[in-house]
Amino acid sequence: GAVVSQHPSRVICKSGTSVKIECRSLDFQATTMFWYRQFPKKSLMLMATSNEGSKATYEQGVEKDKFLINHASLTLSTLTVTSAHPEDSSFYICSALTSGRNNEQFFGPGTRLTVL
Amino acid sequence: GQQVMQIPQYQHVQEGEDFTTYCNSSTTLSNIQWYKQRPGGHPVFLIQLVKSGEVKKQKRLTFQFGEAKKNSSLHITATQTTDVGTYFCAGGGNKLVFGAGTILRVKS
Numbered sequence: 001g002a003v004v005s006q007h008p009s010r011v012i013c014k015s016g017t018s019v020k021i022e023c024r025s026l027d028f029q030a031t032t033m034f035w036y037r038q039f040p041k042k043s044l045m046l047m048a049t050s051n052e053g054s055k056a057t058y059e060q061g062v063e064k065d066k067f068l069i070n071h072a073s074l075t076l077s078t079l080t081v082t083s084a085h086p087e088d089s090s091f092y093i094c095s096a097l098t099s100g101r102n103n104e105q106f107f108g109p110g111t112r113l114t115v116l
Numbered sequence: 117g118q119q120v121m122q123i124p125q126y127q128h129v130q131e132g133e134d135f136t137t138y139c140n141s142s143t144t145l146s147n148i149q150w151y152k153q154r155p156g157g158h159p160v161f162l163i164q165l166v167k168s169g170e171v172k173k174q175k176r177l178t179f180q181f182g183e184a185k186k187n188s189s190l191h192i193t194a195t196q197t198t199d200v201g202t203y204f205c206a207g208g209g210n211k212l213v214f215g216a217g218t219i220l221r222v223k224s
Contacts, residue, residue, distance in 0.1 A: 041202075046214075049210075103164060105149075106161070107161075
């Protein structure tokens with residue numbers, strides 16, 4: 001149980017285009033979802049916290065107009081990187097919290113974004 | 117804001133040797149979690165420590181939470197090649213602040 005999927009796993013796009021990444025909790029309802037960014041051999045940097053039915057809370061320094069987050073249901077959150085640039089190339093990982101699991105976060109497999 | 121520091125950054129050990137990674141927070145933590153990320157993979161939850169001075173074991177892994185709830189350690193006894201990966205500590209409640217991670221390489 002507690003499986004989180006992400007789609008796509010890899011995406012290559014041209015500079016200036018927008019990319020949507022989906023994060024789904026497959027067998028549980030996620031009260032909260034988180035979006036992280038990870039650079040090679042670096043730690044996870046929290047970008048935003050997403051709650052179903054409400055606006056996402058962004059961390060300091062993360063542009064909310066650049067990284068649009070929608071949490072339409074208890075099993076789906078999406079991150080859209082708008083007008084992507086090469087510096088947005090990174091590994092984006094989502095995670096999900098569920099009630100009764102004591103703050104344990106379940107991570108998706110990640111999405112590798114490459115902007116040319 | 118809260119910062120979580122983790123050392124060492126890298127550790128190469130011979131198979132069978134022990135390994136320890138340390139985590140320190142600038143503030144008192146409500147809890148600390150440990151995750152393992154295999155190369156090319158995503159973080160996987162290992163454990164959560166909540167109580168001051170708590171010690172938990174999972175087979176060859178021993179996790180400790182300091183008395184002041186500001187530091188923690190993960191110790192692996194007799195490492196195996198399957199232990200390779202990056203070990204992250206993460207502090208806080210629902211919103212986690214991750215340490216930089218310790219990359220463990222095991223030479224067979």
